[in-house]
Amino acid sequence: MEVKLSLFGFGNVGRAIARVLLEKKALFRERYGLEFKVVSVADRSGVVWLPEGIDLREALLIKETLGKLSSWTNDYEVYDFTPEKAVREIEADIAVDVTNDKEAWKWQLAALKDGKAVVTSNKPPLAFHYSELTKEAEKRSRPYLFEATVMAGTPIIGILRESLLGDTVQRIEAVLNATTTFILSRMEVGVEFEDALRQAQRLGIAERDPSGDVLGTDVGYKATILHCVAFGPVTFNEAKVRGIAEVTAGEVQRARKKGKTIRLVATVERGKITVEPKEVPLDSPLAVESHENAAVVWTDLLGELVIRGAGAGLKETASGVVSDIIKASMMLED
């Protein structure tokens, strides 16, 4: 089956996805009988649209050498569509949103209303509009998939949505942000918060504006999404979030002396979402290092379940998005 993809976002993650689609073309045909045709690629500079399918090799080359898709003028038309216009104009089976556009819920909704499936790694649409989006998807019988919004490709969403169907989830505790883990790890060896943050920025681990990570917003979004999936719809506004900005190197070192470490921990129970720095024992599954994330899920039948894996990274995020693209395609096929 041929599946037409409309790709929104061509930054690091968007390009990692394009590379997986290119490199694994033969494999996906053989394994799933799926042929992906990317009919549009959009970055902030514009939308490249070709109903016959875009040459992803060229798109990657243009973006990586010229910096923006709108520079691509020889063979392709570049449109200055808004995303909302783009999802309406462009015929595609799946709209893939890997932007960090906070208003993307509007055009994700438009895509669903237009009969498209949506696959996304973009957190705010889910953290603020989960109910509307999933209801619209259900109404139109269109897949709306978002594995990569939490723990990159590590399948915590898949587990909560598609496994444990007879269980009742009681609580989830998770470490869901790599930047704060890096900073807290540096603080363990005596580096103060501000310096650790600057190191993270220098290494490209933290963004230039690190507030989303440091203030806990990023984790708050993810915890909200986990609540939506495990317990039902809420919005980020209901989450109680405290970041790591007030943690001192002294506190971190004192924890260490007790055989503990401080991590930014999300705790999700029915109707209750808390994000805060917490002491966790060094042998706890939550005492992760580096770019690993971990979640512990407690249920009535299975008891304690731990899942741990990459929570960030380009290939690692592409893993989640591409898996969802394949899943959505198989759902559309049925």
Add this chain to the structure above:
Amino acid sequence: MEVKLSLFGFGNVGRAIARVLLEKKALFRERYGLEFKVVSVADRSGVVWLPEGIDLREALLIKETLGKLSSWTNDYEVYDFTPEKAVREIEADIAVDVTNDKEAWKWQLAALKDGKAVVTSNKPPLAFHYSELTKEAEKRSRPYLFEATVMAGTPIIGILRESLLGDTVQRIEAVLNATTTFILSRMEVGVEFEDALRQAQRLGIAERDPSGDVLGTDVGYKATILHCVAFGPVTFNEAKVRGIAEVTAGEVQRARKKGKTIRLVATVERGKITVEPKEVPLDSPLAVESHENAAVVWTDLLGELVIRGAGAGLKETASGVVSDIIKASMMLED
């Protein structure tokens, strides 16, 4: 939607499933719109069959007080059907096999041919006949689900079948048997193998005939199933299996002195299944204790993924079986 279940096996696991179906009746109706009607229950003594649905409360009471279903003679007919005859005669949507009948592949196949979905926790049918069974299921468009065959309800099968769809799995290492973990843990404190085994039997952790656990056959079956799902069909005959019978307390204690522990580890790569006692570092995800199992999956995109959870237990196994019953029902509904 009403879903008719035909339950084969009414030992500890079968009864745990019946209890979950009873206790969560209202929840499953509300959450999934599913009403389960158990039309038959079978143990070694016979098959109780009632097209209008069996009262599970009564079935549990009879089995637990009189020891066998064939004693149940006042309201219900008890048939002496073979399982093969039972799957043909009894009208049901899903045949649930929680026996440990090694020949069950025959009647599982008959059930699929008859248009029934199959949900099972029974390992040998998959370890020897994966290809035939899954091909038949595909041909008839009937779900064939087996989450509980490996790691009880801990969703390793779900992850490998339904997530990571764009990834290529490179290797799996796993600890998949609780009895051997118990015995090895006892040996760490100086108890010799034979005594540790007897302790396990006294505590009801090991069976009276412990050979399946101790010789590694149980793990070999599970590793074979993981290979089938991650890399493609093989049979148990291709697995290289060495159990823990020759491990000495001295070896275990020497490992401990090096900061390691010995566990019965399954290693699964394309075309290669090995089960053998191995030294694992104490901080490795494979250094599990008690009834926990763990699997580490390496893939090309995501890197290292760890899943850890219950690998045995009645509720824990029922978790996997009931989740599959719900999943199969939703697939039948589509």
